[in-house]
Amino acid sequence: MDDAVLSNDKQVYRPGEWAVTPGVAAGSPGEKSPPLAQLYPEKDKYLIIPQARYTDPAFAELEWKAVWSKVWTCAGLASDIADPGQWFKYDLGRESFVVVRQKDGSIKAFYNVCQHRGRQLVTENFGRNHSFVCQYHSWVFDLDGKNRRVTDREYFEQDALSGDLSLKAVRCETWAGFVFISMDENAKPLREYLDGIPGIFAGYHFENMHVVKDVVVEVPCNWKIGYENFLEPYHAHITHPEIQPAVDEVLNQYDFYRNGHGNAITRVGLPSERYADKNNINPALAFLLQEAGINPEQFQGRATDVRQALIAAKRKEDNPWGIDYSGYVDSQLMDDWNPSFFPNMTFNAHPEGTMVLRFLPHPSDPSKYLLHQWVLIPKTKPGVPVPYYMGVEPDVDISGTVRPARRYTTLADPQMGLVVGQDIANQVGMQRGVSSKGLSSGVRLSEQEQRLQQIHAEIDRLIAAI
Incomplete structure (x- = not known):
């Protein structure tokens, strides 16, 4: 097995233990959190999730009183x-x-x-x-x-x-x-509620980014199905196979915080552990090199060396993006940082652009929710594109001069980009499935889906408190 799977001298990858950058200083944004069981000792009660949590109007009413009305x-x-x-x-x-x-x-x-x-x-x-x-x-x-x-x-x-x-x-x-x-x-003060999230993401300065996309679509499934989709990269190998040449969706760092919040770090700029060729520079890696001002035909290194070369390119004062990367740790320069803000918001955060998703419950029907997408970007050099998977159309003014109007789209044409469109397609097929007698034993969760366990545990803690 490739050395990339080794972490903290262990031969076996454990999703709750593995760190993208082992041994970082305490307080660093990349510091690995304690295991989920330390915050939620009851986590193994949520290895199997009952169907009713996604379908029952009575449970939705409990959520309204305990979650939405409180947090x-x-x-x-x-x-x-x-x-x-x-x-x-x-x-x-x-x-x-x-x-x-x-x-x-x-x-x-x-x-x-x-x-x-x-x-x-x-x-x-x-x-x-x-x-x-x-x-x-x-x-x-x-x-x-x-x-x-x-x-x-x-x-x-x-x-x-x-x-x-x-x-x-x-x-x-x-x-x-x-x-x-x-x-x-x-309610406790917001900063206290968000726990470690503000410190981890202070370097991104989201407040200085501007909106380049604002889209809403109604999806025919429970809000938790939508939210859960973006809490685990486990699905990426089959739902988003096109990312494997340049994204390692297998070895993720999972972090857990109080009040239901979490984070996952997915390495970008190297092939997936599932991708066979770790040596040759594939077209996806060549594109990333070209974007960084590096001629891929002259690159001296293996596919697994590209990520560090890209980090070095961004550290240059005259980098092609025109961004000051000094406030970011190395992993933030390249990797997808995916915080989850309980109960219903996720980021896919990069210095060059951040996709924000909100999962808004339907007023009366637990089998529907509204998916809201914002794409935010900082000021960059003219001609620098938004990260491709966020689906910002090429004719959109990304200068920040004009705030784009909010779009209401359809399932047939959600206009949220290829990756989110693929995720929506999965969700459309899930509500009937979680309602089926064929799933009466419940929804089963793996170690890679611990953030799903966390949100269900947090929901139950809040219900117990009312």
Whole structure:
């Protein structure tokens, strides 16, 4: 077996133990986390997942009360509300929120509900207002949620207008340009909730990236099926076989954090352990070399040497991307870092671009969810492309001059790129399968799917707490 499978002097690869860079200093972004069992001693209760967790409306209701109504979820991007009065709408299951930039530069979030008869105040995704005017009876609310006008107030009995007429606020905090909200007034601070994630990804400076793609599609399966797909690279060898010449989807570092969060690091720039030819420079590796300004025909090395050559090329001050890579560890320069933010967001993070996916539950049907994709990129040299698998079309303006409109697409043409399109195809076929009598024994999970065990354990911890 190739030396690449050796880790910490062990001959056998263990997904929960193997590290991309063994022995890194404590506190380094690449430091291997403790095993999942240290955070979740009950993890082996989730080697088999009952069908009902994906199909039962009663279980979905438990999730709503214990998870969605309690934890922090990402509502949107701070860059979409850069100026006072700008707002965006965030729909989460049965609820809707309006998130608005205040005159003092702070951000507040409110339930998207007029305090008169309950009409939603905003129906578009984005806008800018001096105040919010209900289009039903013209009640007016300031940007800070305070009621400014009750139309024909004299026709209301005093008791009908008793109490606070302001919009009902929800907790709202930001991290790295992402706006999070929580419906739980007693939720722990966002940074505490995110545990180790902010420190690991500080070098990416997501807040300085801009949107080049914004797409939403409804998928006919439970939100967890969608989320789980992006928590394990185990499926990649058959769903995405085209990546094997230049991506090692087998030897992944898996890390686990409190509150259900995790990370996986997948090495890029070398052949998969499943790929037979580890010597010759295949077309995929040749493309990566060319992109880095290295002539593949003159490259002196094996296929397994390409990754280090690419890291060295990025470390140069005059690198072809025009990016300052000094804030990244070597693995971050090349590899796919895939954090999962419980309960419903993942990144595929690279310095040259990050794909963000949110898995939003359907308001009433546990067999459907909304998949939301953002692609964010930093300022780069003109002509530098977005990482190909993120599916940014060649005619899209990626300069950041224009924020692209949100697209609502179809399963027939999801417009999320080849890789995500392949993942969606798997998900479409899964809901009927997890509902079938043929799977009555439940969904079985491998060691490579420990992040799935983690999210189910976290869900049950939250249900037990209500």
